[in-house]
Amino acid sequence: MSGAWQWLVMAGWLLLGAGALSQPPHLSRTLAPDQVRSGLAFSGPDVQGLQADGFANPGLLWLVRGESLWAQRGGPQNPSCQDCHGLQAGSMKGVAVQYPKLSSGSSTLINLEDQIRVCRTRRQGASDWGFESAELLAMTLYVSEASKGLTLRLSPDPRLTVHLQAGASLYQRRQGQLNLSCAQCHDQQQGRQLYSDRLSQGQPNGYPVYRLEWQTLGSLERRLRSCYAGIRAEPPPWGDPQMRQLALYLTWRGDGLPLEVPAVRK
Numbered sequence: 001m002s003g004a005w006q007w008l009v010m011a012g013w014l015l016l017g018a019g020a021l022s023q024p025p026h027l028s029r030t031l032a033p034d035q036v037r038s039g040l041a042f043s044g045p046d047v048q049g050l051q052a053d054g055f056a057n058p059g060l061l062w063l064v065r066g067e068s069l070w071a072q073r074g075g076p077q078n079p080s081c082q083d084c085h086g087l088q089a090g091s092m093k094g095v096a097v098q099y100p101k102l103s104s105g106s107s108t109l110i111n112l113e114d115q116i117r118v119c120r121t122r123r124q125g126a127s128d129w130g131f132e133s134a135e136l137l138a139m140t141l142y143v144s145e146a147s148k149g150l151t152l153r154l155s156p157d158p159r160l161t162v163h164l165q166a167g168a169s170l171y172q173r174r175q176g177q178l179n180l181s182c183a184q185c186h187d188q189q190q191g192r193q194l195y196s197d198r199l200s201q202g203q204p205n206g207y208p209v210y211r212l213e214w215q216t217l218g219s220l221e222r223r224l225r226s227c228y229a230g231i232r233a234e235p236p237p238w239g240d241p242q243m244r245q246l247a248l249y250l251t252w253r254g255d256g257l258p259l260e261v262p263a264v265r266k
Contacts, residue, residue: 059261059263062141062217065138066143067089079124089146096112099115100245132219140208154252171249177231178230203257207220208220210262210264
């Protein structure tokens with residue numbers, strides 16, 4: 001086969017893969033592209049102003065911590081992040097918007113936090129950072145900040161389709177004592193007042209996020225688990241594949257939204 005024909009065949013497979021993931025079988029978009037809104041659009045002017053303030057935004061404290069950890073070695077003979085990736089995290093531009101994705105050489109779906117933990121334990125030979133630890137959140141935010149303003153775009157890898165469909169099923173499934181699904185709140189009731197808040201679309205483009213109710217930074221998984229508690233449902237264990245699949249669907253659903261970090265929500 002000539003080089004030209006090989007290129008055409010490869011291009012055809014890539015296009016087929018991209019088409020398969022952009023609109024998987026039996027999976028339709030509940031929000032038109034011009035209807036997709038960041039959670040910031042549903043926040044009050046006080047929250048919007050806090051996020052926009054380059055000095056008062058509380059997430060900046062974690063960015064500073066992340067910058068310090070970037071230069072920190074895992075051990076006396078082990079590399080730091082900057083030893084591999086450069087003095088600053090600018091080399092990480094575009095990385096955060098690629099997740100969730102399949103881990104290298106396997107079919108396991110991982111998020112950015114998972115990848116950071118793998119790098120720390122396997123490549124730096126350092127102790128693990130647990131789920132929702134201050135160090136893991138700080139590093140995740142620092143790496144994500146390099147992709148600030150870039151839009152959410154999933155890989156065209158067709159192997160993601162099975163995980164995407166599983167995430168869509170979770171999003172539509174009624175659960176808990178209140179017998180509610182994610183879709184009932186964030187699709188059907190978006191914009192309506194719930195106590196002192198307006199229901200958002202549940203978009204994932206601001207994580208890890210500083211929430212005023214938490215008074216700290218938190219991951220998307222923590223927010224999803226809060227929703228489970230809100231509908232009185234039993235959440236999966238931390239790091240469960242279902243959490244990654246649901247995050248994958250949310251990312252696909254929010255396609256085109258710019259990454260906002262550090263983000264602030266109520």
